[in-house]
Amino acid sequence: MTASTAASVTDVAAYMRALGAAARAASAHVANATTDQRNRALLGMAEALLARRAELKDANERDLVAGRECGLDSALLDRLALTDERIAAMAEGLRQIAALPDPIGAISDLNFRPSGIQVGRMRVPLGVIGIIYESRPNVTADAAGLCLKAGNAAILRGGSEAIHSNRAIAACIRAGLDHVGLPEAGVQVVETTDRAAVGELLRMKDSVDVIVPRGGKGLIERVARESLIPVIKHLDGICHVYIDDQADLDKAVAVADNAKTHRYGVCNAMETLLVADGIAAAVLPPLRRIYDEKGVELRGCERTRRILPDIRPATEADWDTEYLAPILSIRVVDDMAAAIEHINTHGSHHTDAIVTENYSRARDFLREVDSSSVMVNASTRFADGFEYGLGAEIGISTDKLHARGPVGLEGLTTLKWVVLGDGHVRH
Numbered sequence: 001m002t003a004s005t006a007a008s009v010t011d012v013a014a015y016m017r018a019l020g021a022a023a024r025a026a027s028a029h030v031a032n033a034t035t036d037q038r039n040r041a042l043l044g045m046a047e048a049l050l051a052r053r054a055e056l057k058d059a060n061e062r063d064l065v066a067g068r069e070c071g072l073d074s075a076l077l078d079r080l081a082l083t084d085e086r087i088a089a090m091a092e093g094l095r096q097i098a099a100l101p102d103p104i105g106a107i108s109d110l111n112f113r114p115s116g117i118q119v120g121r122m123r124v125p126l127g128v129i130g131i132i133y134e135s136r137p138n139v140t141a142d143a144a145g146l147c148l149k150a151g152n153a154a155i156l157r158g159g160s161e162a163i164h165s166n167r168a169i170a171a172c173i174r175a176g177l178d179h180v181g182l183p184e185a186g187v188q189v190v191e192t193t194d195r196a197a198v199g200e201l202l203r204m205k206d207s208v209d210v211i212v213p214r215g216g217k218g219l220i221e222r223v224a225r226e227s228l229i230p231v232i233k234h235l236d237g238i239c240h241v242y243i244d245d246q247a248d249l250d251k252a253v254a255v256a257d258n259a260k261t262h263r264y265g266v267c268n269a270m271e272t273l274l275v276a277d278g279i280a281a282a283v284l285p286p287l288r289r290i291y292d293e294k295g296v297e298l299r300g301c302e303r304t305r306r307i308l309p310d311i312r313p314a315t316e317a318d319w320d321t322e323y324l325a326p327i328l329s330i331r332v333v334d335d336m337a338a339a340i341e342h343i344n345t346h347g348s349h350h351t352d353a354i355v356t357e358n359y360s361r362a363r364d365f366l367r368e369v370d371s372s373s374v375m376v377n378a379s380t381r382f383a384d385g386f387e388y389g390l391g392a393e394i395g396i397s398t399d400k401l402h403a404r405g406p407v408g409l410e411g412l413t414t415l416k417w418v419v420l421g422d423g424h425v426r427h
Contacts, residue, residue: 012192016200019155020207022185023128027153030186031125035102037180042098042145045176046091049141052172053087059168060137067161079135080162090141090169093392097145100391103409104151107418118420123413125151127209130201131394132157132223134215137165143212144173144187146394150412153186155208157201159215160193167191202227212407214395217322232407234372234398236322236348237267239380242339242365244356245278251377252283252355253290258379259353261294265324267396268351268373268383272319273330274339280332281307296326303332319346336361340368347371349398351383372398372405 030038049056060082067077103123110120129152131143140156147154158166170189177186190197202211205228212232213223220233241259243252259270275283284307291298299314311330318329319342333339336354343352353375354365362376373383383406385393390408397403403411 012194012196013200015192016190016197016204017207019185019188019190020128020201020204022183023153023155023188024207026183026185027125027128029183030148030153031104031127031151033151033180033182035104037182038102038148038151039098041148041176041180041182042094043176044179045141045145045173046094046098048172048175049087049091049094049169052168053084056082056087056165056168056172057084059164062164063137063162070161072161076135076161080137080165082137082165086138090138093138093142094145097149097392100149100409102149103413110420115424115426116421117424120418120420121415122418123410124416126412126414128153128155128207129412130155130157130204130208130211130229132198132201132211132213132215132219134159134219135162137162137169139214140166140169140189141173142392143214143394146392146409146412148187150409152412153188155188155190155201157190157198160195163191163193198222199226202229205229212394230402232395232397232399232403232411234267234348234350234396237269237324237350237396238271238320238322238346238348239268239350239383240272240274240339240343240347240352241270241380242274242333242336242343242352242354243276243279243283244336244339244354244358244361245276246358246361247276247279247283247355248357249279249283249286252279253286255353255355255377255379256283256287257290259381260291260296260328261326262379262381264326266381267322268380269324270353270380271321271323271329272342272346273328274342275304275330275332276336276339277303277332277334280304284308284330291328294326296328298328298330300330301332304330307332322348336365340365344368344370350396351375351380353378353380372396 106123107120129147133139166189173187174184208229211227211229213220241256298311299318300311301314314329349371351373352369352371366374385406385408393406393408397407
């Protein structure tokens, strides 16, 4: 390490510590703000985004120019771009978050105990949330809004390719906070593009309570490996649909089509289709015609290729691959037990579905599949915070502690026990 690099890292470390200290101090103000105050801050952010549309697009153009010069592909450039429609969507997203019920302070399960005390649980903010993400600058507004609504302070570290866009959005966020008298440190966007900032953020356990990574597998693996702070995350979306031999054929075709072809590059798209041997000859040919029309490459096991002999053979690696592309692996299995064994062995605990008319099998599948979302006669594409009625989501968690599945406002809070007495003492 050169002297100049060491100095740079030292500066980044000091800068990040200052952000952390400011966020910790601000978190108490955000947590204690009224629902009305937080909602007005969100609406103020939305108004600022629309009022400063030209500034946002100018800043975004600087990022797009730099991205083209660096050779970013067209898909990444598209994700990076801020159009009038996308700016309007960011503002509308903040308005929708403002309209959601406030989870903070709600007391549940309040019961009298034999001693006479009342015991319940109160929903409270997590504190300070660090969010690390890539490419899409709209995440800056979405993450800021969700964290603020849930009573948390936030430190947002976007990708270097969106630095100018994120700074411009951050100015709109500060305007909304200032509008209601909340500290600007309630939501801070990391201003440096130095990669050392991520490493520093992952070690700031005294000032940050939770880390949420949003991006590619490489980023999430790094965060999970290096973080000294609890992480809310999912690595892969290897999702399955199992067509049972007691499935309705029309439902099976509709679900398997939608789960794969509705969108390819999303974490809740089906990557492996499992089909019971007893129905395979009836359901695979019509599905093959649909997939052919939509340009989906099929890879099948030996039994699948007896029915569809000209498709590519599936390898063992295919069962463990998240394609995020028009590619589908297909496996014919003996029965539901074999399907569940395959899912629990090769799946990523994200989302898995069964198509069946057998109620008992459906119940067994729901109970035995170890995933954050398990579905009956529905497409895996429904695994989404909005579709679940959460209003918005910060991401998906496949972990088993704290939050699991789509993480909305409630997932950005925790519970504490509360006890109500009237001079009660323990005997």
